[in-house]
Amino acid sequence: MSVYDFEVQTNKGESVTLDEYKGKVLLVVNTASKCGFTPQYKGLESLYSEFKSEGFEVLGFPCNQFGKQEPGDDQEIASFCDLNFGVSFPLFKKIDVNGDAQSPLFSYLKTKAPGIAGTTGVKWNFTKFLVGRDGQVLRRYAPKTKPEAIAADIKVELAKQA
Structure with missing residues (x-):
C-alpha cells in the first residue's frame, strides 16, 4: 500500500486518485x-516553485479542526490562498485529519509516520508529511517546522530515482 492507493476530492469537487502523482516527491500538508x-x-x-520541475508537488488539505481556523468554503479558501500567497500548488477539499470522519489518506499518513512518542493524531494545522517517489x-x-527547513530533505529525495 502507498499514498497512490487513495482517492481524494479536489477543491472543485472532482475525485482524483493520488496515483496521478506517481514518481513524484510529495509534501502533504493540512x-x-x-x-x-x-x-x-x-x-x-x-518550495513548490523551486522544485516542481524536478518532480515535486505540495498537496494542501484545508482543515477546520484546530481552533476553527479554516471557516471558509473551498472556493473562499482557494481565493484567499491565491490573493494572499500566490499559491499555485494543488488544494483539495476541506477535510478532517483526526476523529471519526478523518480522511483515510491522513489516517494512513499518521500511521506510517507517527508523531512524538508514537502519537498518531495531528496536533495542529500545517503538519507536513514527506512522501518519496515510491509513494x-x-x-x-x-x-x-518552516517549509524552508525541509528543503534539504526534499533535495535528497529528488536525487533518488523512482
Whole structure:
C-alpha cells in the first residue's frame, strides 16, 4: 500500500486518485487560513516553485479542526490562498485529519509516520508529511517546522530515482 492507493476530492469537487502523482516527491500538508502558521503558505509555494520541475508537488488539505481556523468554503479558501500567497500548488477539499470522519489518506499518513512518542493524531494545522517517489511516507514534520527547513530533505529525495 502507498499514498497512490487513495482517492481524494479536489477543491472543485472532482475525485482524483493520488496515483496521478506517481514518481513524484510529495509534501502533504493540512492547512488553515486563519492560523498563526498561515504565513507558511509562502514557504510552501516557494518550495513548490523551486522544485516542481524536478518532480515535486505540495498537496494542501484545508482543515477546520484546530481552533476553527479554516471557516471558509473551498472556493473562499482557494481565493484567499491565491490573493494572499500566490499559491499555485494543488488544494483539495476541506477535510478532517483526526476523529471519526478523518480522511483515510491522513489516517494512513499518521500511521506510517507517527508523531512524538508514537502519537498518531495531528496536533495542529500545517503538519507536513514527506512522501518519496515510491509513494511511501518518509517523515512527519511538526506545524512549527518552516517549509524552508525541509528543503534539504526534499533535495535528497529528488536525487533518488523512482
